[in-house]
Amino acid sequence: MMAMTVQDAAKSVAGLLHDTQGDGGSAGITSVVTDSRKVGPGALFVAIAGEHVDGHDFVGSAAKSGAVAALVDHVVEDAPVAQIVVKDTIAALGLLAKANIALRRAAQAPFTVVGITGSVGKTTTKDLLKALLASQAETIAPIGSFNNDIGMPLTALEVGERTRFLVSEMGASHLGEIAYLTSLVRPDISIVLKVGVAHLGEFGSVENIQKAKSEIVEALDEHGVAILNADDEHVVPMAAIAPGKVFWFGQGSDAQIRAWNVTTDEHDRAEFDMMLPDVSDPCHVRLAIPGRHNVMNALAAASAAWYLGVPADDIVRILGEQRHISPHRMSVFRLERGGADFTVIDDSFNANPDSMKAGLDGLAGWSAVSGGRPFRIAVLGSMLELGGDEAALHRSIGEYAVHAGVDAVIAVGGEHDALLDSLAGDLAEGARAASGDAPTLVETAHNVDEADLAVIRLARDHDHAVVLLKGSHASGLSALASRWERNDHVPDSVNAGAATKNGETL
Template sequence: MNSNPTMMPMSLAEIAQAVHGRLVTGETASNGVMATSAFSDSRQVREGSVFVAIAGERVDGHDFVAKVGERGAVAALVDHEVADAGVVQIVVEDTVRALGELARHNLERRRAMDSPFTVIGITGSVGKTTTKDLMASLLSSMGETVAPVGSFNNEIGLPLTALRVNEGTRFLVAEMGANHVGEIANLTSLVPPDIAVVLKVGVAHLGEFGSAERIAQAKSEIVKGLVPGGVTVLNANDGHVAAMSGIAPGEVLWFGLPERQTPDHMVAAENVSCDDLDRPSFDLRDAEGEHAAVKLGICGLHNVMNALAAATVAHRLGMPLDRIAAGLADVRRISPHRMAVSTIAKPEAEFTLIDDSFNANPDSMKAGLDGLIRWHANDGRQPFRIAVLGAMLELGPDERMLHEQVGAYAVQGGVDALIAVGSRDDVALDALAEAMTQGGEQAARARCTVDWAHDIDQADALVSRLATEHAGTVVLLKGSHASGLSALADRWQPLATE
């Protein structure tokens, strides 16, 4: 993996030309100054950096232009000249668009070299970041690999990742997300993939898109954005995804669980099972019928599909099946707040935490709950299972019903306590948490308690009380980022003992 965020070295004049900008201090550009990195966060700027000033909702990067020269920046991309900045400025109409143009130029420079270079693009309603983590881990054993931190998958995060590509980079793993039709098309215009992976068309962002068909249309843009003759990698178990084979410009590879309608020649998982820590095992079979035994190092049955997608790409790029199996077993940590397991030792109680709080939609909620229910389900321990669930966003007019269904699913599945977490400051979030409790109460069993917490402090207190009363407690944290559950996970993390 490439932990050194260095781009292809460029003169300031070259950068100005690539982004169609105007150099405010032209003489500096002719003095041999070279830029070697790019950042939009002024705290990350170092010697040789280009600082990209972006005006956000809360912070305007232009307020920091005057300081970045002191940190070693050689230039700042700005949409208006900042007086007395003390650093060369390249003035453009739109700094976000200029960031994308600079990233595209950086990749064009890399592709122009004689050495091999492959861009893998990943999209889907769920699983993008985990698949990216697994794939990057596998590919890094074959060559220097650049992949985003966390889920940098939008018009800012993706170009910043692409600007970490340099002469030594062999693979770029690019995660591509979208809330609207046309967004992935824009991302592929900046970072066109050689291999496009489509994981799933689910109901995430249904409120923004309006229908599953529109979501499929948006995800299919990654296939249309492939380089000429590029390779398409599709989930054979998802009808919307499988239909994208009709627009593929070249070779199509398949992955999935064997079913009657799936292709014979695909990378598949057979004999899937989970241990009592919800870590999946399966027989990995390639398109030629060769087999290797896999035991994933991360938990979650849903991660079998993510592992298959990563394995398909790695195998296509030349990694033998046995090395793929070993590599998947070696991945024990992925991006934060994704099925991360630890033991939290509070003064009053101790419990096992399954932190999957990064984001949530109905599909991933159910997958997380399934993992909670499987936890030590077969070894006689019978842990006390608490589901701490936050609101799911962008689900459209059916959002209340979908929250009720998740609440009912949790209780019917076998949790011992459901805590739905809302917000004291956001009426809409609090109403969705209320809907989740109502769904849970309607399905309630005698042993199951259902609580509506109005903030993470209340949720924290409820978990502490229940964990004090019940030895062997295991807690799942799951919700959209706005629900604040990742902040609760961060609060508990200093108390983690493993």
Template sequence: MVPMSVETIAQAVSGRLVLPSSQDASALGIAAVSDSRQISEGSVFVAIKGERVDGHDFVPSVAQAGAVAAIVDHPVDGARVAQIVVDDTVAALGALAAHNIAMRKAMDEPFDIVGLTGSVGKTTTKDLLSALLERVGKTVAPVGSFNNEIGLPLTALKVDRDTRFFVAEMGANHLGEIANLTRIAPPEVAIVLKVGVAHLGEFGSRQIVAQAKSEIVRGLVPGGIAVLNADDEYAAAMADIAPGEVRWFGIDHTDAAHTVSATDITMDERDRAGFVMRTPDGETPVRLGISGRHNVMNALAAASVALHFGMSPAEIAETLGTQRRISPHRMAVSQVTRGAAEFTLIDDSFNANPDSMKAGLDGLASWGAGKPLYRVAVLGAMLELGDDGPDLHAQVGSYAASLGVDALIAVGGAGDGDLDALAEALANGAKKERSDARGGKGSIDLVSDIDRADRLVSDMAAAHPDVVVLLKGSHASGLSALAERWTAGTNNR
């Protein structure tokens, strides 16, 4: 964060400053902003009301953790910190982040914001791009998937006078959300990865999803660069609204100028892609360090931006090849031991939608490059799909069965009727595919919670010598908790 006085912060958020007796506002300098999870010395604490916890309850005690001020929507009795009273603390957080970004942009040293959005691949692309840009200059990027009206401002407030790049992941649950994020952090470069069916229950159609994602292109600074997926018709159409140059990445549609593309894609036994990266500067071989064929597109998007900022294709290939670990629960590979049973875990349990589910299943099917492995898909429910949810779950189940996985375990919500129904639709889709195919191998199980899934996988691993397990589902399914149970004390590979 660019250092500010508490008075400057109050002005930036249009707040009213309330001081404890005998405290001098001019003596209070702020070097960081935090929520209740990470209060640091000399920070301003933002009190946010959540569904279960109200941050205002922490205000009386934040001074003990080092905070010197708090942004609140009402004065809190007994607090020994300066309080900045605003109408809406989330809006104030955004205003403060915007002020911090504006202060950094006003400095003479180069500073660029790269915004990225898409229905799938945002966080992985963010991780890859951050690793690339860090070779050019100090880069700030969110931890995990901080991409909403709270997460993005908190990350933007980590930008300081020495920051060269801010990689801003931007997600959306409704129209106008990305537009608001671009007002906080107006990007010089905007990446659109893919327009899929995530959050279909909120938006209603893929066309409206595309409208929401296009807000990142409309939010570019004048003359900003749009980096678009040439293989996605909805993303590609955003070239018409780009305020400046358009750069492309893709596999199928690679005839446009300023395109970064991949040819000759191969997969190794750990499902890591190798390919020839074609750029305007020539061809370079790449071998990704992370698993998943779908990550070729994410790597191409990141490479497009890195090329723009002066990295050579050889530097890009080297960096992409050294990235072994990305944000947690995203195609993270571990060797798990459960009693006498052992298996390889592909943990992609952070979140899920139909596109990412199919990508994860493709990775499971190709794992081991044709070796006789026993492949198990442990799948949870996908959320925010609206009335199409049951049908989309059935389609995923059918797809899993069509790939010939040896076992499918559909996991419900431990008594949550909605999650149970979606898991049942997934299992039924797999059963129908097996029936229509008049046979097919493998088992299909429907379980109500992760404990039963744990027992089933342990039994399968004990009964078969070479087992590989994919975990994939929305956060509410609890599969990430199962992954943490399995990987406690192990090292990701």
């Protein structure tokens, strides 16, 4: 964080400083946090009133942990810490981030903000680009998917006087959200990956999604650079509103950074030839993360890195070294559980129709293992915010899974959520309808315990099983992935019906 006192912070957010101690205004702030458990000496604690927890209840404990001030929407009596009182602490957090970036831009050293948006691929592209830029200079990027009106400002507040690059992920579920985020942290380079149907129910149409994503391009000034997906018909028109340079990536001949000769290995890890501007010979890239769809994410990251001066050899090397990206995104691990031995492809962070298809393509691409053909199991949770076509979209995903060559589909709903259960039923119905006389196995599970046991049963019965976890956060599949990573106890007959082997309950 840039040098800022409590008084400076209060001024930047137009807040009223309530300081019963009498000397808190001059204290320096070393960090900004919204979680009282992360408070350390010099921290500014932002109290946010959430749906289930009110941060104002923890102002006192933040003070005991070393906070120099708290950002609040009302004075918390008897809390021994300076308090900056504002109308809306989330809005004030944004203003504080804006002030921090303004301080960094006012410094003499070069500083560049890269903004990333798109319906799918934002976090993977962010992770790849962070690795590329960090090889050259200090780079700040969010953890996971900190891309909303809380996460994005918190990341921007990590920028300090030595920061050279800020990679800012920007998501939206409504028109105007990206415009708001860019008003706080204006990008110098804007990357648009893809316009899909994520949050279609909130936006109302793909055209509105396109408009929302284009806000990151409109935020550029005349010196800015728009890095656009040349293969997406909804992204291409954004070039017309770019006030500065436009840089294209893709697999078609019109792209300036282009991939061709794309192949995948037995674990669906892509390799391809890549052309970079002003480089006479093509580069050959081998990705260490699975998923053919990650070719486009790698091209987007390489485009920004190349424009910012990362050498071609470094781009190729670093892209090939990235095996671990943010949690629950095409993470692969082996698991021995309940008498079964199987491979897990954990892509459970969230889901929409586009990312579901990409995950299923990755599962289908897992084409050969030592000792025999894999048995592919797709554990698919319900998708949310898809609007009036949600039932049909779920049926189409079930159909897609079958046509992709999946051997078993487990559709996971929610035993206490009628909508989740209904949508899981639609997904299973689509898979059954597409199966016809084909041997695809289709099951439904009303909770993740049932899904857990179903996978164990199928994996015990079929050698070389590989399991994809993919669904919305509400489906609970990311919790199942975490359970599997820890290899917690197998559910018993009390909550899901016992799995048995040789007559014994597992």
